[in-house]
Each structure stands twice: as C-alpha cells, then as structure tokens.
Amino acid sequence: xxxxxxxxxxxxxxxxxxxxxxxxxxxxxxxxxxxxxxxxxxxxxxxxxxxxxxxxxxxxxxxxxxxxxxxxxxxxxxxxxxxxxxxxxxxxxxxxxxxxxxxxxxxxxxxxxxxxxxxxxxxxxxxxxxxxxxxxxxxxxxxxxxxxxxxxxxxxxxxxxxxxxxxxxxxxxxxxxxxxxxxxxxxxxxxxxxxxxxxxxxxxxxxxxxxxxxxxxxxxxxxxxxxxxxxxxxxxxxxxxxxxxxxxxxxxxxxxxxxxxxxxxxxxxxxxxxxxxxxxxxxxxxxxxxxxxxxxxxxxxxxxxxxxxxxxxxxxxxxxxxxxxxxxxxxxxxxxxxxxxxxxxxxxxxxxxxxxxxxxxxxxxxxxx
Numbered sequence: 373x374x375x376x377x378x379x380x381x382x383x384x385x386x387x388x389x390x391x392x393x394x395x396x397x398x399x400x401x402x403x404x405x406x407x408x409x410x411x412x413x414x415x416x417x418x419x420x421x422x423x424x425x426x427x428x429x430x431x432x433x434x435x436x437x438x439x440x441x442x443x444x445x446x447x448x449x450x451x452x453x454x455x456x457x458x459x460x461x462x463x464x465x466x467x468x469x470x471x472x473x474x475x476x477x478x479x480x481x482x483x484x485x486x487x488x489x490x491x492x493x494x495x496x497x498x499x500x501x502x503x504x505x506x507x508x509x510x511x512x513x514x515x516x517x518x519x520x521x522x523x524x525x526x527x528x529x530x531x532x533x534x535x536x537x538x539x540x541x542x543x544x545x546x547x548x549x550x551x552x553x554x555x556x557x558x559x560x561x562x563x564x565x566x567x568x569x570x571x572x573x574x575x576x577x578x579x580x581x582x583x584x585x586x587x588x589x590x591x592x593x594x595x596x597x598x599x600x601x602x603x604x605x606x607x608x609x610x611x612x613x614x615x616x617x618x619x620x621x622x623x624x625x626x627x628x629x630x631x632x633x634x635x636x637x638x639x640x641x642x643x644x645x646x647x648x649x650x651x652x653x654x655x656x657x658x659x660x661x662x663x664x665x666x667x668x669x670x671x672x673x674x675x676x677x678x679x680x681x682x683x684x685x686x687x688x689x690x691x692x693x694x695x696x697x698x699x700x701x702x703x704x705x706x707x708x709x710x711x712x713x714x715x716x717x718x719x720x721x722x723x724x725x726x727x728x729x730x731x732x733x734x735x736x737x738x739x740x741x
Contacts, residue, residue: 426542
C-alpha cells in the first residue's frame with residue numbers, strides 16, 4: 373500500500389544492494405524508517421522485538437532469514453542453526469513455523485551448492501503468495517461489506533470495528549482484516565472504521581495511520597469503547613485478524629479480541645476473522661488449552677512510547693514505581709463466537725468440517741504429519 377503516495381511493501385529484497393529491507397515498525401506511526409536485515413541475528417531480533425509484526429509478515433521475514441543464513445553457512449548444521457534461532461523468537465504465530473518448515477523441508481534435500489538459490493526462491497515465493505492471498509481475502513470480504521451497505525439507509529457508511537493491526541504492515545501487502553476495507557474504498561463503498569487503540573503497544577495507531585494514508589474514514593478509540601458503540605447500534609460488523617486458528621476454528625489474536633467477540637455476540641453484531649490459510653494450525657483443535665500464549669515484557673505495560681510536543685519520540689512511565697505488570701500478548705476466541713472466517717478461498721464457517729471442506733488437500737496432509 374502507499375506511504376506519502378509511494379507504494380511500499382513491509383518487506384522486500386533490494387537486488388541492487390543484495391539486502392533484505394523492512395519497515396521498522398517500532399517507530400510508527402510517528403516516524404517512517406526503513407532498515408536492512410543483514411545477519412541471522414538481525415532477523416531474530418526483528419521478529420522477537422517487533423520491528424516486524426503480524427503472523428504473515430513474521431513468516432515471510434523468517435523465510436528471508438533462512439535465506440540470508442544459508443549464504444553464510446549452507447551445511448546441514450547451518451540450516452538447523454538458522455531454524456532453531458528463528459523458531460525460538462515468538463511462540464504464538466503459527467506462520468513462523470509454517471514458513472520455516474516449508475524452507476527447511478525443501479533445502480534439506482538439496483545439495484549444499486544449490487541451497488542459496490533455492491532458499492531465496494522460496495522466500496520470494498512465500499512473500500508473493502502472501503500478497504495474492506490477502507488480495508483474495510479482500511475480495512471475499514468486500515462482498516460482505518457490499519451486502520451490509522445495501523441494507524443501509526440513504527447510502528450511509530458501513531461501520532466496521534477492528535482490533536490491533538491486521539493491516540498491510542502485518543503482512544507483506546494488503547493486510548488481512550484491512551484488505552476488505554481497502555477493497556471497499558477502491559470500489560467506492562462508503563465505510564467508517566472504529567480502530568481500537570490495542571494496548572499495551574497501541575498497535576491500533578498503526579492501523580489508523582494506514583487507513584489515513586489511504587484516505588479511509590476512521591476513528592481511534594479506547595479499547596473498552598467497542599461494547600458501548602455496539603450497544604448503541606454504531607457498529608455494523610467486526611473484522612479482526614488472527615495469529616493462529618485451530619482446525620475447529622478457534623481464533624488466537626491480540627489480547628482483547630475475545631472481549632470484542634463477547635460484546636459482538638451480545639449485541640447481534642457479526643464477528644468476522646480474516647485469515648490466510650497458512651495461519652490455520654491443523655495439528656490442534658482446542659485453542660484455549662493448546663495454543664501457547666506469549667508473555668511479553670511487563671515494561672510494555674508500565675511504559676508507553678509516544679511523540680512529545682517538540683516532536684521527540686520518547687518512552688514514558690505510566691505506572692507508579694515498582695508496580696508489577698502482566699502482559700499476555702494474545703487471547704483465544706472460541707469458534708462459537710465467530711460469524712465467519714474470511715479466507716482466500718471464500719468465507720467459511722468456524723468449524724473443522726467447513727475448514728477441511730474448503731482446504732481438503734491441506735487438511736489431509738497436515739493431519740497425517
């Protein structure tokens with residue numbers, strides 16, 4: 373998507389300088405910075421410390437990390453070292469494991485001399501596939517938005533609530549939850565987006581920045597405002613992303629998503645989850661008991677990053693000294709609260725039967741592993 377009128381992806385390969393480039397998202401929305409990732413340790417740090425975020429982008433970044441590592445050491449030991457380093461960065465997003473497995477399972481059968489070229493081919497393919505998948509998600513989500521708009525009086529906008537940032541910056545391009553919004557905007561279907569701030573890292577501010585850059589009407593709201601808006605009929609639908617979805621359709625997403633689903637359920641507001649198929653973990657069914665929930669630093673809760681009146685970007689403490697902070701990064705929304713899963717193949721019911729019917733080859737292959 374665009375930044376100041378220029379099209380960017382969140383990660384790309386600079387062929388002239390032979391470097392992988394990313395948008396360093398730690399500074400957004402206040403400062404737009406592009407940095408290279410040159411060593412395996414750079415990729416591990418970028419994923420763990422959230423220079424990049426979002427399950428699809430984490431997967432693509434890990435794939436490029438494997439490719440860069442192979443330049444340094446293409447032996448079996450080098451391959452294992454790269455895999456082990458990257459898989460340890462973040463435990464919840466299943467795309468990380470999916471991308472690393474995809475690269476490793478191909479390279480292990482290649483001669484050492486062939487691995488560099490093949491690793492980059494795979495990384496490029498994973499990135500390109502992500503763009504295509506997310507575009508399809510947007511097309512299927514657009515159909516839902518159009519139906520809702522048709523029922524609105526006097527051409528009023530469809531009011532969409534979203535949580536966290538499942539935008540183009542959380543993928544390679546288009547985003548998952550935002551892709552239907554971008555497609556609606558391009559199709560001249562009026563929408564207004566309620567953007568949750570999404571504490572503790574305020575990732576909703578990145579979503580607001582994205583939408584603003586594309587000219588999409590939005591309002592940045594506190595995390596606890598969504599239920600209030602739903603009670604007053606000011607939300608027509610919810611669209612969120614997901615970092616891991618179980619085979620039966622339980623959804624693991626940024627902390628606070630479950631509360632939005634409960635509020636939507638209580639107020640009759642459809643709750644949709646936009647997800648690429650690599651985000652489905654076919655190995656597990658019970659999201660609450662089987663998905664590992666990342667516990668991040670308490671400093672993310674006790675401190676906050678922002679822009680001062682003199683434009684300096686600073687971190688400030690928001691709690692009394694010595695207060696202990698708890699910081700589970702994700703929660704799980706059971707499938708019974710999900711209206712539909714918007715995938716690249718269409719909208720699925722949140723159930724094993726529906727998902728396996730939509731992705732029969734993948735479901736069969738993954739279940740047999």
